[in-house]
Amino acid sequence: MNKKIETKDKRQITKDWLSRFPAFKEYKPMWLIRRNGAFLCGIHLQRRYGNINYEPIFHIYNLMIELPVIAFGAATYLLNNKGARDRVTLVQHKENFGCYAERLKQQVSLLQKDTFSCQEFLAFLKKTSQDSIHHPYPSDLFQDIALALFWRGRIAEAEQEIKNAKKIISQWDEIDKQQFNGESGWEQQVRQLMNMDILKANVERQLHKYKLESFADFQLVC
Numbered sequence: 001m002n003k004k005i006e007t008k009d010k011r012q013i014t015k016d017w018l019s020r021f022p023a024f025k026e027y028k029p030m031w032l033i034r035r036n037g038a039f040l041c042g043i044h045l046q047r048r049y050g051n052i053n054y055e056p057i058f059h060i061y062n063l064m065i066e067l068p069v070i071a072f073g074a075a076t077y078l079l080n081n082k083g084a085r086d087r088v089t090l091v092q093h094k095e096n097f098g099c100y101a102e103r104l105k106q107q108v109s110l111l112q113k114d115t116f117s118c119q120e121f122l123a124f125l126k127k128t129s130q131d132s133i134h135h136p137y138p139s140d141l142f143q144d145i146a147l148a149l150f151w152r153g154r155i156a157e158a159e160q161e162i163k164n165a166k167k168i169i170s171q172w173d174e175i176d177k178q179q180f181n182g183e184s185g186w187e188q189q190v191r192q193l194m195n196m197d198i199l200k201a202n203v204e205r206q207l208h209k210y211k212l213e214s215f216a217d218f219q220l221v222c
Helices: 007-020 090-107 118-129 139-151 155-169 174-180 182-193 196-209
Strands: 025-028 031-036 039-048 053-062 073-077
Touching: 007 025, 007 031, 007 039, 007 090, 053 090, 053 139, 073 118, 073 139, 118 139, 139 155, 139 182, 139 196, 155 182, 174 182, 182 196
Parallel strands: none
Antiparallel strands: 025 031, 031 039, 039 053, 053 073
């Protein structure tokens, strides 16, 4: 029988993963975060099945968009050699957690360096948006791409990404577009945010709200 993950185990698991990703800091037990400019990169070790194992999940959070909680944008799950989502029991962690950490690193390009370029970041988002299994309707990823470019002053590229996204969204079923009133509604939402004063204020508020002011900024290099 697999042993449940207790409080002391959560502390050790967190410490072990931090040893493999030292640029990250503990946000909460079994949740590590690194800041890169206006985005957060996270590794969430999500407990499953009554606390008998955990699932490593990499995610992005856009500080430019205010949400009630830190959402798991661009969620990327650790996969096994059969392409299925993998989980780690306490015994497996103690025996060889490093194998799981290394596999996640190899599967997620943004974990392979602490500071990366805009192009590398956008390439990751675009690749993730094409994962129709885990992200069948990636309107939030399209928004992140456009805002990342706008944030860095690459206005013409942001405009082109909006056009590209609208074309893709227009091909979705109407029921799947209702949450943002179709491709035009999605565009309107994005354009309402395309104001540097608004975006900077959102970032500062959220850094304060989530108590992240002390986290080092590893930047996006453009």
